[in-house]
Each structure stands twice: as C-alpha cells, then as structure tokens.
Amino acid sequence: MDILLVAIDNAFSTDVILYTxxxxxxxVTIGAIPGLSGDIGIAxxxxxxxxxxxxxxxxxxxxxxxxxxxxxxxxxxxxGIPGTAAAAATVEDGYKAKLNGHPxxxxxxxxxxxxxxxxxxxxxxxFLAVPMARIALNFGPVEFFALYIFALMLITLLTRGKAxxxxxxxxxxxxxxxxxxxxxxxxxxxxxxxxxxxGGVSLIPLLVGIFAIxxxxxxxxxxxxxxxxxxxxxxxxxxxxxxxxxxxxxxSLKIFFSTLKATMIGAVTGxxxxxxxxxxxxxxxxxxYGLARRFSKHPEKFGHGSLEGVAAPxxxxxxxxxxxxxxxxxxxxxxSGIAAIFGAALIMLGITPGPTMLSExxxxxxxxxxxxxxxxxxxLGISRILLPLYARVSMxxxxxxxxxxxxxxxxxxxxxxxxxxxxxxxxxxxILGAVLRKNGFPLGPLxxxxxxxxxxxxxxxxxxxxGGEDRFFLFKSSIAIGLYVATIIFLVLVxxxxxxxxxxxx
Amino acid sequence: MKxxxxxxxxxxxxxxxxxxxxxxKAGAEFPKAKAIRLIIPFGAGGGSDIASRVxxxxxxxxxxxxxxxxxxxxxxxxxxxxxxxQQPADGYxxxxxxxxxxxxxxLTEEVNYEFADWTPVFQIAEAVPTFFVHxxxxxxxxxxWVKAAKAAPGSLTIAPGRYLSxxxxxxxxxxxxxxxxQKHVITTGGSEARAFVLGKKVDLGASxxxxxxxxxxxxxxxxxxxxxxxxxxxxxxxxxxxELGYDVVLPAWMVLFAYKGVPEENIKFLGExxxxxxxxxxxxxxxxxxxxxxxxxTGEQLEHLYNQTIKNLKDILASVEK
Numbered sequence: 030m031d032i033l034l035v036a037i038d039n040a041f042s043t044d045v046i047l048y049t050x051x052x053x054x055x056x057v058t059i060g061a062i063p064g065l066s067g068d069i070g071i072a073x074x075x076x077x078x079x080x081x082x083x084x085x086x087x088x089x090x091x092x093x094x095x096x097x098x099x100x101x102x103x104x105x106x107x108x109g110i111p112g113t114a115a116a117a118a119t120v121e122d123g124y125k126a127k128l129n130g131h132p133x134x135x136x137x138x139x140x141x142x143x144x145x146x147x148x149x150x151x152x153x154x155x156f157l158a159v160p161m162a163r164i165a166l167n168f169g170p171v172e173f174f175a176l177y178i179f180a181l182m183l184i185t186l187l188t189r190g191k192a193x194x195x196x197x198x199x200x201x202x203x204x205x206x207x208x209x210x211x212x213x214x215x216x217x218x219x220x221x222x223x224x225x226x227x228g229g230v231s232l233i234p235l236l237v238g239i240f241a242i243x244x245x246x247x248x249x250x251x252x253x254x255x256x257x258x259x260x261x262x263x264x265x266x267x268x269x270x271x272x273x274x275x276x277x278x279x280x281s282l283k284i285f286f287s288t289l290k291a292t293m294i295g296a297v298t299g300x301x302x303x304x305x306x307x308x309x310x311x312x313x314x315x316x317x318y319g320l321a322r323r324f325s326k327h328p329e330k331f332g333h334g335s336l337e338g339v340a341a342p343x344x345x346x347x348x349x350x351x352x353x354x355x356x357x358x359x360x361x362x363x364x365s366g367i368a369a370i371f372g373a374a375l376i377m378l379g380i381t382p383g384p385t386m387l388s389e390x391x392x393x394x395x396x397x398x399x400x401x402x403x404x405x406x407x408x409l410g411i412s413r414i415l416l417p418l419y420a421r422v423s424m425x426x427x428x429x430x431x432x433x434x435x436x437x438x439x440x441x442x443x444x445x446x447x448x449x450x451x452x453x454x455x456x457x458x459x460i461l462g463a464v465l466r467k468n469g470f471p472l473g474p475l476x477x478x479x480x481x482x483x484x485x486x487x488x489x490x491x492x493x494x495x496g497g498e499d500r501f502f503l504f505k506s507s508i509a510i511g512l513y514v515a516t517i518i519f520l521v522l523v524x525x526x527x528x529x530x531x532x533x534x535x
Numbered sequence: 536m537k538x539x540x541x542x543x544x545x546x547x548x549x550x551x552x553x554x555x556x557x558x559x560k561a562g563a564e565f566p567k568a569k570a571i572r573l574i575i576p577f578g579a580g581g582g583s584d585i586a587s588r589v590x591x592x593x594x595x596x597x598x599x600x601x602x603x604x605x606x607x608x609x610x611x612x613x614x615x616x617x618x619x620x621q622q623p624a625d626g627y628x629x630x631x632x633x634x635x636x637x638x639x640x641x642l643t644e645e646v647n648y649e650f651a652d653w654t655p656v657f658q659i660a661e662a663v664p665t666f667f668v669h670x671x672x673x674x675x676x677x678x679x680w681v682k683a684a685k686a687a688p689g690s691l692t693i694a695p696g697r698y699l700s701x702x703x704x705x706x707x708x709x710x711x712x713x714x715x716x717q718k719h720v721i722t723t724g725g726s727e728a729r730a731f732v733l734g735k736k737v738d739l740g741a742s743x744x745x746x747x748x749x750x751x752x753x754x755x756x757x758x759x760x761x762x763x764x765x766x767x768x769x770x771x772x773x774x775x776x777x778e779l780g781y782d783v784v785l786p787a788w789m790v791l792f793a794y795k796g797v798p799e800e801n802i803k804f805l806g807e808x809x810x811x812x813x814x815x816x817x818x819x820x821x822x823x824x825x826x827x828x829x830x831x832x833t834g835e836q837l838e839h840l841y842n843q844t845i846k847n848l849k850d851i852l853a854s855v856e857k
Contacts, residue, residue, distance in 0.1 A: 072579035072606065075588065169736030170720075213721045214698045217644065227613055306730050307723070360733060361749045362726045369580035369726070376585060379824035383749025448614065491720050495692050495737065 036395030052092020060100020064441025067097030115310035122338030146344030150351030162359030170491035175509035177485035183319030202478025225450035242459020291337035299348025306364030317345025576612030612636025624796025658832035684715035694728035701787035702741035745826035806833030
C-alpha cells in the first residue's frame with residue numbers, strides 16, 4: 030500500500046505531469062495531421078528514454094499515444110479525412126454531422142467518448158490484465174479467422190442498403206491488401222514488377238489518398254460545381270462561415286447521455302479487441318461502429334450524422350490504448366506496433382515486460398498505471414480547450430481549406446516513410462476514391478477489407494496448416510462457432526430490420 | 536525599391552547561413568563531418584533496434600560524434616538496404632541488420648547487390664535461437680521431441696516466427712540432421728509464435744532468450760535447446776543442440792555493414808572504437824539491463840563469420856528446395 034502512495038506521489042510530480050501534458054498536446058497535433066500517427070512520435074522519442082527520468086519519458090509516450098488516437102478524429106470530422114487509420118470509421122458519421130452544422134457537438138462527442146473508452150480500458154488493464162490476457166490466449170488462428178469473418182459481415186452494415194456495392198468495395202479493399210507480398214512466405218505478388226511495392230500498398234497513403242485526394246478531386250471537378258449550383262438552396266450542406274450557427278451546435282449533458290450506450294459498446298468492444306494480439310485499433314473502431322448501429326434505437330440515423338456513430342468508433346479506438354498493453358504486461362508479448370515500442374522502452378529502462386514485471390518493478394509500474402489514468406483527464410482538459418477553435422476552423426470555406434489540408438496531407442504522408450512510392454499510391458488512391466464516390470460505392474468497406482485482408486488470409490492458412498487433413502478443423506472451437514453464429518444472426522437480423530425501417534421511411 | 540533590395544539581401548543571408556548550418560564540414564577528418572547513421576531494416580522496438588541503441592548511447596564519446604539510429608522497415612527491409620547503397624561511400628551511413636533481410640532475401644529473390652559489395656564493420660550482439668515448449672507439454676527434452684516426431688511424422692506443430700527467419704533456419708537444419716519433420720506454422724514474428732505456444736495452439740516454438748526469459752522464469756515455458764556453441768548465460772540449465780548431438784550452431788548476429796567504396800581506414804577506425812566502447816562497464820551494464828548479449832567482433836574474424844554464414848544459409852536453402 031505504501032508503494033502505491035509513493036507511486037501516486039511520483040506520478041503527480043510536476044515534471045511528470047508536464048511531460049505527459051506535452052505528450053498529449055503533441056499527440057493530438059500529430060494525430061490530426063493526416064499521414065502521421067502516434068507511433069512515429071513515440072518511435073522518435075525512444076533515444077531520449079534513458080536521458081530523461083523514466084516516469085517522465087513513459088508519461089510523454091503515453092500522452093502522445095492517447096492524444097494521437099483522439100487527434101485523428103479532428104480531421105475526420107472536420108474534413109472527412111481520417112488523421113489516423115483508427116479514425117477511418119469516425120468519418121462515416123462525423124463528417125456528415127459537420128456538414129449538418131454540428132461540428133462542435135461531433136468533436137466534443139468524440140472527445141468525451143474517447144476519454145471514457147480510454148479510462149475503461151486502463152482500468153481493465155490495471156485490474157484485469159492477467160485474466161484478460163489468459164482469455165485472449167484462447168484466440169489462435171481458427172478463432173482469429175472467425176473474428177475476421179465477423180468483421181467482414183459488419184461491412185454490409187456500412188453499406189446502407191447498397192449491399193452489392195458495399196461488398197464490391199470490400200473486395201477491392203481485399204485485393205489492394207493482397208498486393209505486395211504473400212503474408213506467410215514473403216514472396217512478392219501482385220506488385221506489378223514495381224520493386225518499391227514489395228512491402229505492399231502502405232496504409233497511410235492509401236487512406237489519405239482515398240479520403241483526402243478524392244475529396245479534392247470531387248470538389249474541383251465540374252460536376253461537383255453543377256451539383257453545388259443545383260443545391261444552392263440547401264446551403265446548410267456547404268456550411269460557409271457565415272451560415273454556421275454556433276448556438277445550434279452546443280454540447281449538452283443530454284446529448285452526452287444519449288450517446289452513452291454507443292460509447293460503452295465502443296469501450297467494451299475496443300478493450301476486448303485491443304487485448305487480442307494482432308487485432309488493431311481500426312478494426313476495433315469499425316466493429317464498435319457496427320455493433321453500436323445494431324443495438325441503437327435509431328439505426329437509420331447512422332451514416333447521416335448520428336452522434337452515436339461518432340461516439341462508438343471513437344470510444345472503440347481509444348479503448349485499445351490501454352488494452353493493447355494487456356498481453357505485453359501479462360506475458361511480455363506485444364500485441365501491436367505501439368506495444369512493441371513501449372516494450373522496447375521498458376527494456377531500455379531495465380524493466381523486462383512479462384509475468385514478473387509487476388512484482389520486480391512495482392514502483393515504476395504503479396507510477397505508470399497512475400499516469401495512464403490521469404493522462405486521460407489531461408487529454409480531456411487540453412482538448413476541450415482547443416476544440417471550439419478547431420470547430421470554427423473546420424467551417425471555413427472548403428475551397429480554401431481543402432487545398433491546404435491536401436498540402437498537409439501530402440507532407441504528412443511523405444514524412445511518415447520518406448518514400449516516393451507512397452506519393453504515387455496517394456495520388457492513384459485519390460483517383461480511385463473519386464471514381465468510387467462518383468458511382469455511389471461506399472469507402473468504409475474498402476478500408477476495412479484492406480485492413481483485415483492480410484490478417485484473415487494468414488489466420489486461415491495457419492489454421493489449415495495446423496489442422497492438416499482435418500476438414501472441419503475451422504469449426505473445432507467454441508469461440509469460432511460462437512462468432513460464426515453471431516455473424517449469421519447479425520447478417521439476417523440487421524438486413525431485415527434495416528430494410529423494414531427504410532421501407533417505413535418510404 | 537530600397538525595401539526590396541534589403542529584403543533580398545536578408546533572404547540571401549538567411550539562405551547562406553542555413554546552407555552553412557546544414558552542410559557537412561568539408562575536408563574534416565572522419566568522423567567529424569556529420570553524424571553517423573545506423574539504418575535498420577526492421578520496425579522500431581525490435582532486437583536490432585535495442586542493440587543499436589545500446590551502441591549509440593555508449594559509443595559517441597569514443598568516436599567523438601553523434602550516432603543516430605533510424606528504422607526503415609519498408610519493402611521487407613529492402614528500403615533500408617537500398618537507402619544505404621545510395622548514400623555517399625564515406626562511412627557515415629551504415630546498415631545494421633541480422634542475416635534475414637540481408638542474406639536470406641538475396642538468396643531467395645533478385646536484389647540489386649552482391650554479397651561481396653558489403654564489408655562487415657562491427658558485430659554488436661548476438662541472439663541465440665532457442666527451441667521451447669509450454670510447461671505443460673509432454674515433451675521434456677529434445678530427445679522426447681525427436682522420439683515423438685519419429686513416431687508420428689508431421690503430427691507436431693511448431694511456430695518459428697517468420698518464414699526463413701533467424702529462428703526458422705536452425706529448425707530446418709535440425710530437422711535435416713535429426714531426420715524428422717513437423718508442420719511449420721509461420722507467424723508474423725516472435726510475439727505471435729510465443730502467444731500461440733502460450734495459448735497451446737501449437738506444440739513447439741522457436742525464439743530468443745531475451746524475450747523467452749520472463750516466461751521461462753515464471754514457469755510458463757520450458758526451453759529444450761539452444762543453437763549456439765556454448766550454453767547461453769541467461770539460460771544456464773538449457774543444453775546446446777551441439778551437446779545433444781546435433782550440430783546446429785546458427786546464432787543470429789547483429790552486424791554493421793558498409794557498402795563498397797568506403798575507405799578501409801574508416802572501417803577499421805569504427806571497428807576499433809566500437810569494440811572499445813562495448814568493453815566498458817557502462818556498456819555491459821546497459822546491455823544486461825536491456826537483455827542484449829554483447830559480442831563485439833571486427834576485422835578478419837568478423838569477415839570470416841560473414842562468409843561462413845552465407846555458406847551455411849546457402850546449404851540450408853538447398854535442402855529446403857529439395
């Protein structure tokens with residue numbers, strides 16, 4: 030108990046708080062720049078880990094991680110361009126909410142649900158790491174494959190009645206994800222003879238291109254201008270500076286409580302998926318979005334600016350922040366790139382992550398836990414102050430804003446890997462995105478297909494290797510069967526319910 | 536008119552100052568001109584990253600220059616390799632790698648370099664591939680393993696990390712020598728391999744003592760054998776494969792390489808200074824904190840190790856292709 034008190038004392042020392050706050054501020058900014066995300070910021074900090082006091086450097090890295098997870102939603106909501114991959118699901122409803130004149134509500138909802146989801150997963154990490162990790166260990170290739178199938182089904186939930194186009198989009202995503210190399214053997218495939226594509230199509234340029242560049246193309250194409258002139262009466266959709274009414278965009282406790290269910294769904298989903306080694310924050314965000322829609326009282330509002338549709342993915346992605354450390358702290362097995370970087374930082378501080386970590390390094394780990402919790406509140410404070418500013422900025426005229434964001438997006442993408450092929454991918458993805466949007470294909474399924482494709486293929490092949498000649502090996506797991514059954518139930522129920530609701534609206 | 540001339544002059548001044556600030560000091564003795572860069576073909580946080588950072592934190596005072604560690608995991612490691620090849624051959628940019636993306640990739644597909652183009656400058660560390668099982672496994676030793684594998688060929692599953700990676704190759708060598716076979720469950724790396732063994736999804740695994748240590752200590756894992764000449768300090772009770780009769784000695788080395796054209800004196804200088812740096816008490820303390828096994832090595836000995844490894848890998852690959 031004494032150690033806990035000393036730890037609290039350490040954690041609340043001025044320099045730790047300052048470093049954490051700095052980390053949060055940097056993280057939110059990095060996250061908001063499309064193309065950059067928290068892992069770059071954290072990787073840059075590694076050399077300084079032994080130069081500053083351990084609690085300070087860990088605090089700063091935690092700040093950057095949490096801040097960037099939320100920061101991605103700022104551009105996602107304001108410009109329809111996810112600042113980080115994890116915010117891709119937030120674009121669905123977030124951007125529509127902004128176009129409807131509610132950027133502040135959307136941004137604040139994103140912030141509050143992010144913080145709530147994050148606190149939830151930090152508490153689970155602190156008190157339930159070992160039991161959760163043991164549960165997560167039950168996920169082998171067979172179970173992961175079933176999970177990915179479940180996630181793919183959720184793609185149809187994102188298609189709003191355009192099931193065929195949604196599936197097509199998802200398949201395009203799967204194909205793009207398959208380019209580069211075979212996930213098991215590393216042999217090059219589908220790289221069109223371009224050596225630089227050997228590592229595959231990179232996530233950042235693809236994402237930024239599909240969302241940002243396509244937006245730019247659409248905004249400046251002749252057709253768009255005609256549409257704009259036609260919709261001159263509905264200027265609310267454009268949201269020029271003068272027409273934005275801040276009074277109609279105020280956040281209130283009532284709104285917060287109305288999205289609470291979606292937030293909690295996101296928190297639980299994000300924590301569970303975050304604890305699985307290998308599953309990522311964007312997967313968590315999309316699954317949270319899909320589940321929130323399924324259990325929402327107003328599923329028809331999703332895709333049209335529903336605040337629940339912002340709360341769920343944001344809670345989901347931030348809930349992976351604490352959960353991603355569960356396998357690392359329990360077994361020393363990093364479940365994500367960021368966990369690996371944190372693991373390296375801990376190792377350089379002389380702390381070996383694993384089952385004996387807590388007992389051998391009680392003080393510093395307790396300090397870390399306390400920092401994890403209060404970092405969320407710092408995030409809340411700093412971002413809350415900056416948000417109204419962002420909300421106003423986002424409502425400036427799109428014809429000035431989008432080129433500026435495009436320039437930042439381009440720089441951010443190049444900065445992340447110093448790779449020229451990324452710029453080509455960015456531009457081609459942009460054209461692809463514009464073509465898809467013009468023809469009514471949803472972009473969400475493409476992103477999800479791209480993200481889970483390689484993992485799904487690897488899980489299937491690993492399962493087949495282990496199963497050998499056993500034809501039914503894929504079904505020999507209660508977790509897998511549970512997931513398949515859930516998939517079928519959701520697929521049937523949601524399509525029926527959704528169709529009923531749209532029929533009603535007709 | 537006057538205003539614009541003044542502005543122009545200021546601009547020229549700023550431009551020249553920045554040029555001076557960012558250009559290397561020409562004609563300066565090596566390595567005074569600019570920072571030394573170690574380029575790693577893996578993502579941040581991995582074994583090579585940590586080993587490099589140990590060097591990068593103790594060596595600067597010996598070479599009187601800053602050392603930066605840069606991770607470039609793109610294109611399966613080829614991006615880092617190509618980057619170093621394109622830099623001026625002055626010895627300031629070195630490749631820091633194990634033999635995976637550097638040698639294995641070159642042996643299995645087309646790359647734009649030859650082994651003779653690269654000179655090994657310095658070996659920082661070594662990691663010994665270790666075979667392990669879950670503590671509840673009925674396999675208590677390598678002997679049990681061979682017996683079980685021979686009794687039911689292809690029934691056991693083992694997770695050795697990435698395809699043809701540093702733990703996978705000794706496994707192939709061992710299987711050839713022992714005459715056994717099992718199913719190789721390729722994973723995204725050591726972490727996934729350990730997770731599968733821990734979750735009892737596969738029977739065996741292959742990884743490194745630095746990451747296996749905590750789980751062996753806690754009693755979750757049992758190490759069966761290590762693939763080195765002598766027993767590993769971190770695992771004193773684990774026999775070497777050689778002791779057990781199987782000549783499987785294939786430690787994963789982490790070596791700094793210079794591309795062709797770098798002056799020999801520079802290479803020698805770095806080799807000597809780095810060796811000095813890693814023999815200090817502070818280096819050893821840092822390394823043991825970070826679970827890095829320092830094996831400073833340079834010059835002819837290192838060159839020999841390099842060539843020997845290439846030969847070993849060619850042999851192993853030939854057996855895979857059969």
